[in-house]
Amino acid sequence: MKINVVRSVLKANDAVAQTNRQRLSDARLLAVNVMSAPGSGKTTLLEKTIPALGPQFPCAVLVGDLQTTRDAERLVNLAAHTTQINTGGGCHLTATQVAEGLSGLPLADLAFLFIENVGNMVCPAAFDLGEHVRVALLSMPEGDDKVAKYPTLFQAANVILLTKVDLRGVLDYQIGRVRDDLARINTRAPLIEFSARNGQGLESWLEWLHAQRRQRVGAARDTQVRRETLEAGAR
């Protein structure tokens, strides 16, 4: 009985997620679901990413939180569009919440949609939101045992960012443990060492994003056209 309820919730969610993904693909917009524990640096990552992508790649952000608009406030002046989704007590975003968030966005004018999920290493991984790719953040101060202990999140990730690596000197952290644990559950996702403070890994992360956008939503030509249009406008 309980399992049936859970399954039907997931099934209904997945149907909405498929519709979201189709809308996003039609708009040649790469949708990125950003997931991690609380305080691993999701909002900080976006604060660095959006300006680095530059105005030729307009970004929208949907920010999920239990309450408050603090994360959205940090991003509102950086992204072309920022929408805060408050889940009440909900421990993850749902495809329906994302569908509502999409309804207010000019999808055809955007290059990237970042969906910042609720800070949680467990629940968000079970819910497809209609994204094209999943990013899992793992913060160095959280300790080097988290991949083994919370495998669901890391199994389904397309890329893993090890954040706050500038703290390496003051932490007792064995990155080899993380690589060993990843080798067991996910061999296709690259692991990028990232520091918002000193810029380490930013270039690799941006290259990865652009490559995904080309591969998954065939956006290369579109970007070229967009860039030429912008350059023409600047002249």
Place this chain on the structure above:
Amino acid sequence: MKINVVRSVLKANDAVAQTNRQRLSDARLLAVNVMSAPGSGKTTLLEKTIPALGPQFPCAVLVGDLQTTRDAERLVNLAAHTTQINTGGGCHLTATQVAEGLSGLPLADLAFLFIENVGNMVCPAAFDLGEHVRVALLSMPEGDDKVAKYPTLFQAANVILLTKVDLRGVLDYQIGRVRDDLARINTRAPLIEFSARNGQGLESWLEWLHAQRRQRVGAARDTQVRRETLEAGAR
């Protein structure tokens, strides 16, 4: 419909939790539900706490994790009894899982039961396990905005430990923000600044634990008797 399902699950959980609490109180055993995000230092806190309490206060630990026995392995040589509860994919412990864990323990011989919940700032707070007190950990590298963003956990806490404060020098952290946010939602729980590395806060935390045990399970005399017995045995 959905709300009814959730409510009945919570109601069933609460009934089991009440039974757990009665069993624990009858044994004059203080049960402590330890909750936080992944990697905030729950296991490390117990690694420091249990030896510091000393053999006159025997401890048992129930450790909740999605999978692996890594946390239990760290505690097995410190606590009198250590039980790992693997939740499968479950994002929190339930009162029924705790009841099963209790069935294997010699409750009358113990002074403290620590229940280390699944690392998650959202879901565990909704489930009473039958504990007497709730401890919320908040790690300094997670950032100073977490109380406002995840209020459920901190509202229901009896004490809040701000962990990894030895990293203060390398982080941009405003403890005033945390105190302001706590003042809005929970004025009764003390905030203890804690570092497992340099021992800061350990004494305050131990004093708090002993005071709670005296107040909530009337354990003062019991402890005295226990100590006298141990001393007699040592002579």
